[in-house]
Amino acid sequence: MRLILPVLVAILLLSGLAFGQTIDPEVRAGIEARRVQLEAIESLLREDPREADLVALSEEVRRLRQEAALAEAPVARQIDALRAELEALGPPPAEGEPAESEDIQRERRRLNQQLAEAEAARAQIALNIAAAERLAGRIAELRREAFTEDLFARTPFLISPELWTDALRGFQEGYGNAVAAYRGWYDSTSERGRLDVAFGSIIGALVLAIALLVPVRRALNRLIAKRIAGLEPYPSRRVILAAVRTAASVLPGVLGGFFLYEALRLNGAIPEEGEVLARAIWFGFIVLLLADGVASAVFAPRLPAWRVLRLETRSVFVIRGLLLGSAVVIVVDRVLIRGAEVFGGSPALTTVQEGLVSMTLGILLFLLARDRLWSRGEDTGAEAAGPARVIEGEAPPGAPEAPARVVAPAETSREEPRKARTRIRVFVRILAVIAVLAPLVGYTNLGYFIATRTFALFALFGLVWSLRALMREMVRLADRKFSSKALEEAEGDERLLLSWIGIIIDLLALAVFVPPALLILGAAWADVRGWIVDAFIGFEIGNVRISLAKILTAVAIFALLLWLTRQAQKAAETQIFPRSRMDKGVQNSLRTLMGYIGLVIAFAAGVGTLGFDLSNLAIIAGALSVGIGFGLQSIVNNFVSGLILLFERPIKVGDWIITSSGEGIVKRISVRSTEIETFDRSSVIVPNSELISSSVTNWTHKDRIGRIIINVGTAYSSDAKRVIEIxxxxxxxxxxxxxYPAPFVVFEDFGASSLDFSLRAYIRDVSESLRVRTRLRVAIHERFREEGIEIPFPQRDINMRDLPEDFFDRAFPPKPGDPA
Structure with a gap:
């Protein structure tokens, strides 16, 4: 004991130097600095929140909270280390027990002091986090109040004469400043003697831009139309062609606009203070090109067969015109806003401009939301409706045959989406009415916000939807190009993988859509960026941190391993199995087991990536066992029976079996059930437990040799020995x-009207038994005819007695002219 105690004290001292140090001064200083900053922000909000930059304060509070959360983890680890050291020292001696040595007592006091300091630091961190969350909520509330107050702020009525007078005065002032800026550039260029060169280069760039915008675009569109003339307009081709036509319509115009912009900038026609306006014009020009290109490509007014949306031609032209008109209004609005910032304006001019834009866009939005423009796209089109299904009409016996009626497939399932689209259009029309009426009653900000943001959201949705459709069709094309015919005819694994890829594409499209949509609806970029960061950092559940980054990584790993499993199954099915001598049943069993193993590995890797301890799955297994005890016995029974079928292989793919559920060929053995294809091409799904617990006749279990029996009867006058020989x-x-085994004949019995024989013989393939029986019966019939052996049929003698004497006279009365 005297030797062990000093060694223990030395170990504890060394561990205390490594893990039991006091809180780092920098960490303590950071905790205190964050507390002071949070108190200063709270004081600022308490004094005058309207003068504060709420967006900047929100970003600062979020940063302080994140720093506090990051500082909490090392302090918590230090507290755990100190508690572990105290536990290693053991509990302090109770009253009446021998006292500890001086060294142990000193070490215990030091560890308790450090533990108290660490716990105090963690408590302060928790207070800082709580204060940051409280301030974040307060700032968010103030920002919502400011946003609502600005949105519903009253403005002069749009029909007010004083408003128009002030707006005209502001427009004249801005116009004069713009003319003065142009004259200044004109005079300075003339003084340098470069006016002709400047005008020449600008006019040349303008001519080149017009040439690229009109003739070149038309030539590209004609070339594309010529190349697709002999192609079938499949859905994939329509989507890809829309993307190609959009690029062909936009790129020449963008190139021409770039030449013109550079010509203006190099000749000094764009002053430094006018860069904002020039960029607005340039960006608006690109928006117009993109709107025209997308509308022309998606709706294809001149190529009805290649329309992505199957609409009527008249509706297509109207929708395209309304969309282009809306784009022009929005672009002009943004250009005028930037022009007012450069050359000056007035609040009255801004109110008039926003009111006119709100009313114009509201009218265009109302016209776009009419049901007549979109109804034909919902009710027509072969791709939309699908192949028709014919149901034969039923008629009562003796009545004429009822005509067949045509019913579209999935008619009920299409009703709900149609109703949803109708509700959306009704809601859009309500928004359009509000956008038109709001400026007239003094709520110009509200109407302008509704009109512009609605169009921006629809434009964003259309862009994301187009990218999503293009990605999905590219995946389908790649699948059809690189998948072999044998794999396309395989079970459903490839289609399942494509479904998962489609779901991932939809999730990516949603992730791309949400942040810009939040910005359009009024959220600040700092808030959106903070939400994205918070989503990726995640939140803690116990000792596990759940974050979007981990979820995406886990999904990606799961999908990758599942894809690798499918590739391994493909390689085995196309490269290994054909070169082996294994039968189809063994191949199917191995392929299924490979899928199960790959699925288990992918699931374990995905769950491990999320940070869950796989040992905790014992709790889930316990819950599953309870569920099995209550209601999952049948599912587990079928699953275990499926494993038995795969390993023991009493039944394999390709076998001809007879069960209580039906007779046919085994097509697939899956986890829960076995698919049997009957001889009339119907499928019978049999639970695996039935095949294990019930008797099953397997004609091809060991080999395909089988016995057939042909019964035949001959007349009693036949020579039995001769019949057997024949x-x-x-x-x-x-x-x-x-x-071998040799065929033989059995004299079965003396029948009611024949001598009964049976021919019993073995054939190589029992699946050919029907054809072999037919050929043998034909041969027997021909030989019996040659030998004069009669095959009798049942005959009956009828004796009639006790009939009236005039029975036949009444039953068969004589006709006139008959002999007596």
Whole structure:
């Protein structure tokens, strides 16, 4: 004991130097600095929140909270280390027990002091986090109040004469400043003697831009139309062609606009203070080109067969015109706003401009939301409706045959989306009415916000939807190009993988849509960026941190391993199995087991990536066992039975079996059930437990050799020995009958009207039994006819007695002219 105690004290001292140090001064200073900053922000909000930059304060509070959360983890680890050291020292001696040595007491006091300091630091961090969350909520509330107050602020009525007078005065002032800026550039260029060169280069760039915008675009569109003239307009081709036509319509105009912009900038026609306006014009020009290109490509007014949305031609032209008109209004609005910032304006001019824009866009939005423009796209189109299904009409016996009626497939399932689209259009029309009426009653800000943001949201949705559709069609094209015919005809694994890829594409499209949509609806970029960061950093559940980054990584790993499993199954099915001598049943079992193993590995890797301890799955297994005890016995029974079928292989793919549920060929053995294809091409899904617990006749379990029996009867006047010889000879002459075991004939019985014989023979492939029986019966019939052996049919003698004497006279009365 005297030797052990000093060694223990030395170990504890060394561990205390490594893990039991006091809180780092920098960490303590950071905790205190964050507390002071949070108190200063709270004081600022308490004094005058309207003068504060709420967006900047929100970003600062979020940063302080994140720093506090990051500082909490090392302090918590230090507290755990100190508690572990105290536990290693053991509990302090109770009253009456021998006292500890001086060294142990000193070490215990030091560890308790450090633990108290660490816990105090963690408590202060928790207070800082709580204060940051409280301030974040307060700032968010103030920002919502400011946004609502600005949105519903009253402005002069749009029909007010004083408003128009002030707006005209502001427009004249801004116009004069713009003219003065142009004259200044004109005079300075003339003084340098470069006016002709400047005008020449600008006019040349303008001519080049017009040439690229008109003739070149038309030539590209004609070339594309010529190349697709002989192609079938499949859905994939329509989407890809829309993307190609959009690029062909936009790129020449963008190139021409770039030349013109550079010509203006190099000749000094764009002053430094006018860069904002020039960029607005340039960006608006690109928006117009993109709107025209997308509308022309998606709706294809001149190529009805290649329309992505199957609409009527008249509706297509109207929608395209309304969309282009809306784009022009929005672009002009943004250009005028930037022009007012450069050359000056007035609040009255801004109010008039926003009111006119709100009313114009509201009218265009109302016209776009009419049901007549979109109804044909919902009710027509072969791709939309799908192949029709014919149901034969039923008629009562003796009545004429009822005509067939045509019913579109999935008619009920299409009703709900149609109703949803109708509700959306009704809601849009309500927004359009508000956008038109709001400026007239003094709520110009509200109407302008509704009109512009609605169009921006629809434009964003259309862009994201187009990218999503293009990605999905590219995946389908790649699948059709690189998948072999054998794999396309395989079970459903490839289609399942494509479904998962489609879901991932939809999630990516949603992730791309949400942040810009929040910005359009009024959220600040700092807030959106903070939400994205918070989503990726995640939140803690116990000791596990759940974050979007981990979820995406886990999904990606799961999908990758599942894809690798499918590739391994493909390689085995196309490269390994064909070169082996294994039958189809063994191949199917191995392929299924590979899928199960790959699925388990992918699931374990995905769950491990999320940070869950796989040992905790024992709790889930316990819950599953309870569920099995209550209601999952049948599912587990079928699953275990499926494993038995795969390993023991009493039944394999390709076998001809007879069960209580039906007779047919085994097509697939899955986890829960086995698919049997009957001889009339119907599928019978049999639970695996039935195949294990019930008797099953398997015609091809060991081999495909089987016995057939042909019954035949002859007249009592026939020579039985000769009949046996003929039947044996027919069997031996047949190429379908095996010589060993040899065929033989059995004299079955003396029947009611015939001597009954049976020919029993073995054939190579029992699946050919029907054809072999037919050929043997034909041969037997021909030989019996040659030998004069009669095959009788049942005959009956009828004796009639106790009939009236005039029965026949009444039953068959004589006709006039009959002999007496």
């Amino acid at each position: 039947l044996e000879q027919v069997a031996r002459e047949s190429t379908d009958i095996l010589n």
